[in-house]
Amino acid sequence: MRIGDLSKLTGIPVPTIKYYQREGLLPYGERAGYNQVHYAEEHLRRLRLVRALVDLGRLPIATAKQVLEAVDEPEKDLFKSLGQVHYAITERPGDAEPATEPVHELLGRLGWQVSEENPSLTALAGLLGTLTELGHTELLTRLDDYAALAGQLAALDVGFLEQRGSQDEVLESAVVITLLGDVLVSLLRRMAQEDRSTRFRES
Amino acid sequence: MRIGDLSKLTGIPVPTIKYYQREGLLPYGERAGYNQVHYAEEHLRRLRLVRALVDLGRLPIATAKQVLEAVDEPEKDLFKSLGQVHYAITERPGDAEPATEPVHELLGRLGWQVSEENPSLTALAGLLGTLTELGHTELLTRLDDYAALAGQLAALDVGFLEQRGSQDEVLESAVVITLLGDVLVSLLRRMAQEDRSTRFRES
Known part of the structure; x- marks a missing residue:
């Protein structure tokens, strides 16, 4: 799936997903040709875990x-x-x-x-x-x-x-x-x- | 007592105390002449409560x-x-x-x-x-x-x-x-x- 699909499935805006990646909370997707990055099921799971820790658990990003x-x-x-x-x-x-x-x-x-x-x-x-x-x-x-x-x-x-x-x-x-x-x-x-x-x- | 005393008694830096006042978490002291502001025991108590909510309870300021x-x-x-x-x-x-x-x-x-x-x-x-x-x-x-x-x-x-x-x-x-x-x-x-x-x- 693309980053937009990750966003739709989790309700997390794309810029927030990119922020989590820059901060090292979520691995980058696999590059598949020009302007195409693929994400797997494990990215989706990790993203949900990140959101649970940060939003529900109120953990600071660091x-x-x-x-x-x-x-x-x-x-x-x-x-x-x-x-x-x-x-x-x-x-x-x-x-x-x-x-x-x-x-x-x-x-x-x-x-x-x-x-x-x-x-x-x-x-x-x-x-x-x-x-x-x-x-x-x-x-x-x-x-x-x-x-x-x-x-x-x-x-x-x-x-x-x-x-x-x-x-x-x-x-x-x-x-x-x-x-x-x-x-x-x-x-x-x-x-x-x-x-x-x-x-x-x-x- | 003065704002510096509040700071010493609680370990909270003076700029942080002033920030809490600007945000409406802590009332201002009573002005007693030029460049003199007095704080009472209730300010100290309130300041400790604020710190407990924000630091230990991890509440956002708002x-x-x-x-x-x-x-x-x-x-x-x-x-x-x-x-x-x-x-x-x-x-x-x-x-x-x-x-x-x-x-x-x-x-x-x-x-x-x-x-x-x-x-x-x-x-x-x-x-x-x-x-x-x-x-x-x-x-x-x-x-x-x-x-x-x-x-x-x-x-x-x-x-x-x-x-x-x-x-x-x-x-x-x-x-x-x-x-x-x-x-x-x-x-x-x-x-x-x-x-x-x-x-x-x-x-």
Whole structure:
């Protein structure tokens, strides 16, 4: 197919597709004679993945590029693949080194094995600090309850990854499940918030 | 305090603070004589909230502005307040009108009361469509399980809002709990994914 067909099938304007190519998110098509460039089914799939990461996952372009590079050259095992994805997509706090004791205490209570390199560890420490500064400590009072539910979500997530066959598939799944899974959980949670708050109003 | 003090206390550069003011996210200080502008404790609090929405919640500036306008002029009840927040922060799908039947079927199975105006309903319909297009239907096979856990998260969330006293407090809490709660759950889930995948590797 031509670039115009890619655009029609995805609803993404041609200039945006060309921008993704210049930024290295999408490979160029195969040149087939003067002014003719052909695109295959795999370009269409990749373009849809790019759009999902950027639009739904709200990843900055540079981050999406890192994630896709990891997808294209996957690590040998599930654990390392997940680590690559997490490392690329998790926003690390700025200059300040947040105090990680509260997070280590939480992990101790939960009995979770999490390496010091996991960027979510420092990011969570930063978030807990921000919530305290803002005077919104509600979430902190039930941190263990949130963590227990997050643990059940992760058990579902990892279950899918164990089922995937090849390494390529595992890494792309890790990206989709982690990033779009975040979006899925947050949308379901918002609908459930409406349901619960309506019940509260009526009770 | 002066603008330089705000900057020191938050680590946010003065030009960024001025940018937030021009964009209407942060009120100007009180002019106290030639070349002297005073800022109060509430400016500091607001600035921290802005940073939390923009940096941690990854809200675009225009969206953060809408959210803060809602915080400043809150609705009379919890249900409407939550609706305002959700409406501002939920990314709606582009031109295409996604098929909402799968979402309505899910809500029917769960027995959740969710209005047609809830932007998460259409956003979820779009996400389910994207996952199908990408060939990543794993998450869809366990949609009801994810929803059940999201429902338990929402019950925790709404519990906090019921406890807050004034309307102002309720709405600011709704913003913090919804938006930073998303970040909290996703970071906890990523750490739990590492824990679960390590156990899988060792088993």
